[in-house]
Amino acid sequence: MSEITYRLPQEIRLTGEFPGPKSRELTERRARVVPAGVASSTPVYAADADGGVVVDVDGNSLVDLGSGIAVTSVGASAPAVVDGVREAASHFTHTCFMVTPYEGYVAVAEQLNELTPGDHPKRTVLFNSGAEAVENAVKIARAATSRNAVVVFDHAYHGRTNLTMALTAKAAPYKAGFGPFAPEIYRVPMSYPYREAAPIGGKEAAERAIQQIEKQIGAENVAAVLIEPIQGEGGFIVPADGFLPRLSEWTRDNGVVFIADEVQAGFCRTGKWFAVDHEGVVPDLVTTAKGIAGGMPLSAVTGRAELFDAVKPGGLGGTYGGNPVSCAAALGAIQTMRDWDLGARAQAIEAQVRSVLEPLVEELDIVGEFRGRGAMLALELVSDSASKTPHPTAAKEIASYCMDRGVIVLTAGTYGNVIRLLPPLVIGEELLGRALEILADAIRAAA
Ligand SMILES: *Cc1c(COP(=O)(O)O)cnc(C)c1O
Secondary structure, rough: OOOOOOOOOOOEEEEOOOOHHHHHHHHHHHHHHOOOOOOOOOOOEEEEEEEEEEEEEEOOEEEEOOOHHHHOOOOOOHHHHHHHHHHHHOOOOOOOOOOOOOOOHHHHHHHHHHHHOOOEEEEEEEOOOHHHOOOOOOOOHHHHHOOOOEEEOOOOOOOOHHHHHHOOOOOOOOOOOOOOOOOOEEEEEEHHHOOOOOOOEEEEEHHHHHHHHHOOOOOEEEEEEEEEEEEOOOOOOOOOOHHHHOOOHHHOOOOOOOEEEEOOOOOOOOOOOHHHHHHHHOOOOOEEOHHHHOOOEEEEEEEHHHHHOOOOOOOOOHHHHHHHHHHHHHHHHHHHHOOOOOOHHHHHHHHHHEHHHHHHHHOOOOEEEEEEEEEEEEEEEEEEOOOOEEEEHHHHHHHHHHHHHOOOOOEEEOOEEEEEOOOOOOOOOOHHHHHOOOOOOOOHHOO
């Protein structure tokens, strides 16, 4: 294991008025040409990024606790990723794998087949985005089972395309006004320990979902159960122990394809290669994207070879799927995760964040719960701990307090009341400590 190296100083540096003049000018230019429908969390424009920092066009250096939504786990300019991209691009940027194939695609498939849970024969197909991977996992499950229904969960997020909007739970801003939606999608209750009306274990919560599936859909009609092992946009909801294993067992007994959407939680983010590894669950299909390629667009569906066999040649693909430059980036990112043991780093990040933020649950009435795994950690904010009424304005205030002091913090949650932390796994202990002090101050100020 080698030492993590950085190109940029790992520091918070604010150069004066914030946002600075160059960012403000870009905001004006942008307003004339980019629609408001694409919103940004920060008011500054990036010029450089490395390790745990993003440097903006005015020279401000900000701590990154978001990784561009769990993407730059290895950092935004990891040496092995940059070298891989440079080398690949200097030869060819594209041939289309469906026209003239190349080794990088095959090598990424080999890595994914090896890293994903289970030692059964596997296949991997590559795409560009998380939504595209999820759509294709559903296609494969339907082809393999000759069934239509897809079961998804409360608070789920699977993307913004037509099918994945239907799979996603939250109406505003993801779905409202964008219908009609794809049919044959059925939503069942999630295990959300903090918000259960009465305490209920994981196995019982799974039975509750299963009963609803059997009564309202019929097991024989279900092609797939699709679930995020730890929900991302929904608020970093970790289901109670036993929930995922029982669901997985039920799918096996009923000829249903179990799809784990690991787009956000996968690739060392939770301290293991995949979030399902924490519960020993072996999915039939796994979707990956975000952290897979150090920031380059790439996604994948990996799973049981016999499920893929149901799809005829030509049934899967896409012009850019498994782009050679993205494949080189993925190989560099995976190598970096191994060399720098980023799974262990995610666990160390959890310990450090927990020691600062978990005591706030006792100290402050607005902090309802601290939860998550590895470097995927969250605080759920409430108006008071007795009523548990969601407090989205506190989440917004905290994020903006942090931003003004040079720390990028993202919010999430069905109720918009969750502060979520997704630092690059390469962030240094000292820089993270400084950011956590600011975050704790922000939470106390909001309380
Ligand atoms: C982000 C996300 C997606 C969609 O990925 P895109 O690359 O934005 O299309 C799907 N599933 C999960 C769990 C995600 O977090």
